[in-house]
Amino acid sequence: MLKWFKLKFKIEMQSHKSPVSKYLLPLALLVCGLILMVGFTNPDKLLNRNSNATTHTVTIFKMKYHPAHLNVKKGDTVVWINKDFFPHDVTEETTQKWTSKPFNQGEKWSKVVNEDIKYFCNLHRVMKGTITIIK
Amino acid sequence: MKTKRKNALILVCLVLLGTSKLTFGQESPKLIDTEIASVAVVANQIDIDYAKIALKRSKNKEIIDFANRMIEDHKAVIQQAVALVEKLGVNPKDNAVSQSLLKQSKETLKTLKKASRKDFDKVYIDNEVAYHKAVIDAVNGLLIPEADNLELKSLLEAVVPALEVHLEHAKMVQTKI
Numbered sequence: 001m002l003k004w005f006k007l008k009f010k011i012e013m014q015s016h017k018s019p020v021s022k023y024l025l026p027l028a029l030l031v032c033g034l035i036l037m038v039g040f041t042n043p044d045k046l047l048n049r050n051s052n053a054t055t056h057t058v059t060i061f062k063m064k065y066h067p068a069h070l071n072v073k074k075g076d077t078v079v080w081i082n083k084d085f086f087p088h089d090v091t092e093e094t095t096q097k098w099t100s101k102p103f104n105q106g107e108k109w110s111k112v113v114n115e116d117i118k119y120f121c122n123l124h125r126v127m128k129g130t131i132t133i134i135k
Numbered sequence: 136m137k138t139k140r141k142n143a144l145i146l147v148c149l150v151l152l153g154t155s156k157l158t159f160g161q162e163s164p165k166l167i168d169t170e171i172a173s174v175a176v177v178a179n180q181i182d183i184d185y186a187k188i189a190l191k192r193s194k195n196k197e198i199i200d201f202a203n204r205m206i207e208d209h210k211a212v213i214q215q216a217v218a219l220v221e222k223l224g225v226n227p228k229d230n231a232v233s234q235s236l237l238k239q240s241k242e243t244l245k246t247l248k249k250a251s252r253k254d255f256d257k258v259y260i261d262n263e264v265a266y267h268k269a270v271i272d273a274v275n276g277l278l279i280p281e282a283d284n285l286e287l288k289s290l291l292e293a294v295v296p297a298l299e300v301h302l303e304h305a306k307m308v309q310t311k312i
Contacts, residue, residue, distance in 0.1 A: 126303040
């Protein structure tokens with residue numbers, strides 16, 4: 001019985017012609033694995049960005065932002081779409097540190113949100129909205 | 136005693152007159168759609184005319200910004216109204232309400248032109264608050280209920296929120312003057 005095993009082992013070993021070919025398959029698998037890992041790693045993660053970033057839409061209609069209050073995750077994008085026949089803008093309210101500048105009916109403007117925001121329409125200053133970052 | 140009774144009678148008459156006017160007031164003046172379109176165009180043009188005077192006479196940034204906003208937004212409403220009547224193949228039709236609005240506006244234009252430089256901003260913005268209030272009431276109470284064409288009705292309904300935002304904006308400027 002033991003003799004039979006030894007014989008079988010010998011035959012199997014002999015079926016591989018050289019040490020190189022013996023390691024070829026595991027090596028190829030390893031290389032493929034590495035390529036997969038590196039090649040398909042989400043670039044967002046490397047740049048420490050929110051990899052699940054989603055896009056939210058705020059519709060400007062009848063002189064209001066809908067919804068006027070929005071909860072987003074850090075790094076999400078918010079798109080404002082103007083459906084009124086009046087121009088509107090989206091301007092940071094406290095210090096007006098950024099603004100979309102006025103945009104017309106059917107036009108849109110977007111921003112990646114990384115902090116809580118209070119905004120208003122600098123053309124119609126009583127139109128207001130807020131965005132809150134949630135964990 | 137006699138005068139008291141007389142006064143009471145006058146008061147009763149006035150109340151009766153007031154209520155009867157209220158009841159009948161809901162039915163008149165009856166406006167057809169082309170007349171409503173005319174009222175809409177005239178009412179918007181009047182506020183543009185007020186704003187143009189403000190641009191000439193005011194040095195206040197809040198007033199100038201507000202006046203520019205009025206010119207642009209009310210022009211947009213006129214464009215919508217004109218586009219609609221063109222689409223429907225009709226013309227805005229002059230009527231008693233449009234004429235009365237124009238007549239009143241002439242008085243206001245005179246007041247705005249005559250106001251001293253010092254008083255101008257206050258006279259202008261006080262009038263804007265009063266005018267927007269009056270126009271909102273007229274659109275809600277007269278023009279929308281009387282409009283038959285659904286597109287005209289929905290245009291008027293879309294204008295109301297803008298008028299309300301203008302009113303709030305005017306009140307905000309008013310507190311700073």
